[in-house]
Amino acid sequence: MGVLSPSDIWTGDYLVENGLISLPQLDEASDLAEQWDSSLSDVLMSRRWVRPIDYYRALADRFGIDFVDLRADPPDPAVLSEDEVERYARELTLPWKRRGNRLVIATARPGPEAILYARSRWGSEIDIVLTAKFDILWSLQRIFGDAHSRRAVHELAELDPEMSARTVFTRSQILVAWAMLTAFCLGLCLAPVATLIALNAVMGLFYLGNFVFKGILVWFGARRQQDNATALDAEVRLLRDEDLPTFTILVPMFKEPEVLPILAGALRRLDYPQAKLDIKIVLEEGDHETIEAAKALGLEGIFEIVRVPASQPQTKPKACNYALRYARGDYLVIYDAEDQPEPDQLKKVVVAFRQSPDNTACIQCRLNYYNAEENWLTRLFTLDYSLWFDLMLPGLERLRIPIPLGGTSNHFKTGVLRELRAWDPFNVTEDADLGIRMTQKGYRVGVIDATTFEEANVSQSNWVRQRSRWIKGYMQTFLVHTRRPIHLVRTIGPLGTLGFIFFIGGTMLSGLLNPLFWAIFGFWAVTQTSGFDIVFPPLLLYMALFNLILGNGMFVYLMMLAPFRRRWLSLVPFSLTVIWYWALMSVAAWKGLWQLVTKPFYWEKTHHGLSKFTAGEVAEALRPEQAPA
Numbered sequence: 001m002g003v004l005s006p007s008d009i010w011t012g013d014y015l016v017e018n019g020l021i022s023l024p025q026l027d028e029a030s031d032l033a034e035q036w037d038s039s040l041s042d043v044l045m046s047r048r049w050v051r052p053i054d055y056y057r058a059l060a061d062r063f064g065i066d067f068v069d070l071r072a073d074p075p076d077p078a079v080l081s082e083d084e085v086e087r088y089a090r091e092l093t094l095p096w097k098r099r100g101n102r103l104v105i106a107t108a109r110p111g112p113e114a115i116l117y118a119r120s121r122w123g124s125e126i127d128i129v130l131t132a133k134f135d136i137l138w139s140l141q142r143i144f145g146d147a148h149s150r151r152a153v154h155e156l157a158e159l160d161p162e163m164s165a166r167t168v169f170t171r172s173q174i175l176v177a178w179a180m181l182t183a184f185c186l187g188l189c190l191a192p193v194a195t196l197i198a199l200n201a202v203m204g205l206f207y208l209g210n211f212v213f214k215g216i217l218v219w220f221g222a223r224r225q226q227d228n229a230t231a232l233d234a235e236v237r238l239l240r241d242e243d244l245p246t247f248t249i250l251v252p253m254f255k256e257p258e259v260l261p262i263l264a265g266a267l268r269r270l271d272y273p274q275a276k277l278d279i280k281i282v283l284e285e286g287d288h289e290t291i292e293a294a295k296a297l298g299l300e301g302i303f304e305i306v307r308v309p310a311s312q313p314q315t316k317p318k319a320c321n322y323a324l325r326y327a328r329g330d331y332l333v334i335y336d337a338e339d340q341p342e343p344d345q346l347k348k349v350v351v352a353f354r355q356s357p358d359n360t361a362c363i364q365c366r367l368n369y370y371n372a373e374e375n376w377l378t379r380l381f382t383l384d385y386s387l388w389f390d391l392m393l394p395g396l397e398r399l400r401i402p403i404p405l406g407g408t409s410n411h412f413k414t415g416v417l418r419e420l421r422a423w424d425p426f427n428v429t430e431d432a433d434l435g436i437r438m439t440q441k442g443y444r445v446g447v448i449d450a451t452t453f454e455e456a457n458v459s460q461s462n463w464v465r466q467r468s469r470w471i472k473g474y475m476q477t478f479l480v481h482t483r484r485p486i487h488l489v490r491t492i493g494p495l496g497t498l499g500f501i502f503f504i505g506g507t508m509l510s511g512l513l514n515p516l517f518w519a520i521f522g523f524w525a526v527t528q529t530s531g532f533d534i535v536f537p538p539l540l541l542y543m544a545l546f547n548l549i550l551g552n553g554m555f556v557y558l559m560m561l562a563p564f565r566r567r568w569l570s571l572v573p574f575s576l577t578v579i580w581y582w583a584l585m586s587v588a589a590w591k592g593l594w595q596l597v598t599k600p601f602y603w604e605k606t607h608h609g610l611s612k613f614t615a616g617e618v619a620e621a622l623r624p625e626q627a628p629a
Helices: 006-017 023-036 040-046 052-063 082-091 112-122 133-159 171-190 192-227 231-237 257-268 288-296 316-324 345-355 376-399 414-419 430-440 460-481 485-527 538-564 569-598 614-621
Strands: 093-099 102-107 126-130 247-253 277-284 303-308 331-334 360-369 410-413 444-454
Touching: 006 023, 006 040, 006 052, 023 040, 040 052, 052 126, 052 133, 082 093, 082 133, 093 112, 093 133, 102 112, 112 126, 133 303, 133 316, 171 192, 192 376, 192 485, 192 538, 231 345, 231 444, 247 257, 247 316, 257 277, 257 288, 257 614, 277 288, 277 316, 288 303, 303 316, 316 414, 316 430, 331 345, 331 414, 345 360, 345 410, 345 444, 360 376, 360 414, 360 430, 376 444, 376 460, 376 485, 376 538, 376 569, 410 414, 430 444, 430 460, 430 485, 460 485, 460 569, 485 538, 485 569, 538 569
Parallel strands: 102 126, 247 277, 247 331, 277 303, 360 444
Antiparallel strands: 093 102, 331 410, 360 410
């Protein structure tokens, strides 16, 4: 248990004496501060019991020091250093101005600790003034916003260009593609039958390898799941709140005001000391509707609105890169606006990091849907996600194959994230790319049994928009990480390279090729033509039939298995209708390929809040008892 500092005790008494909080509130806040090993101020504002401006003004009066409003009287940029912004945000202390030979330090954490820190950092010729926490963060964004916005966009491309998707096709990739196309055309001219047979054999072997590989993944993923089913829960029960680190939560949003109450309610339900949460709602500065909606909710002091300056490309990874500059947590997680993580997820992540090797940089949690039974598409989407996150990703982890991260609920060590220059703003599946890049840089990604529930797309057109962006991002990721094939093999090993080719390459390529093989089979089935016999000699014919019947049948079977872990047995019969879902995926794949060529960095927005469950979720989130008492 923590112990309240003398300054916290004096401050609490002063707040009660001046009617800013009640005695029962002080007693409860003091207990929580000791239990969480947090400051009294963090607890009071996390419970929304005192307005920040009232608290800081009272605090200044109590300590007999000046209070400064940094919005009206901002810091002098000459005394600040851009390289220290992350430290300013973490310590909530920064240089304000010079008065003669003395440097004035503004802090939102008054007391002996702040004075000792300021003297160790800036020497003894200093004076201390008090300011508000959010004024410090706002001032840093106002002064350094343009520079940080530029770094959010260009830092990775400038410092590690081989790992950036800013260049879509390198010169060597264009030359290789041109050489392959030329060789194919020459083959068609000189030996057309042999060329088509060779192409057919390559594609058949690719399909066969893809089926076998994913079957192996599911086998190993299911075994890993059985091995780790209850161990994590037992360790979580042994955690003490005072030993938990600060956790930053980034929630990038764009034009989604309707789901804000759901988000706030879900984050309030997290079983984690609220005073140790650093929640940043990351919004584009031009998204006035969502900004005003966030302000109107009257959120607790653990929430902060980060306004991202306008720049191109306007993507989620760029926004997250910008907000990362102001993160104060030891760990950091991304949640989407409609996410509902299981309450104990953050604690499970802390345990997983402590039990994992030191080079573990990220823990990926599972994703699934809370509106699975809404219509046919949500059922198939749920089957798809259950297979992907519950079985395939654990299989990748067990086989030590690079894991393409999901778009949300990936938890990072903040220091490693900064070291790797975070996300690629030019890659529209920045999460998958970052998972591969982490492995190439010598870090490990883990997967744990903790779920975040999202809203599944209820509209097929909306689903195609979302999936085409994902597949386009997989294409970008494949292009980036195959620029240096020898380096790829050296950094992730032969098995990892093979897994990368089948998992990333197979996902996008099968969507592109499926319509061609379906058309050939359909034409043959209707006409019974023998015209294809010449390019399907017996061995290739048998392999093609195996892929068509047993391969696709195996995928249907795996889709049937996917919901068993969660006992969602009502979804099993819908796996027999997966052919139309695959057809939609092919539409998305071809759309993604077209956009890769015509507008590679365009972020096609997925609309949320379309589910019939959304209105009920919003109403539930806005109930008075959902907010802290």
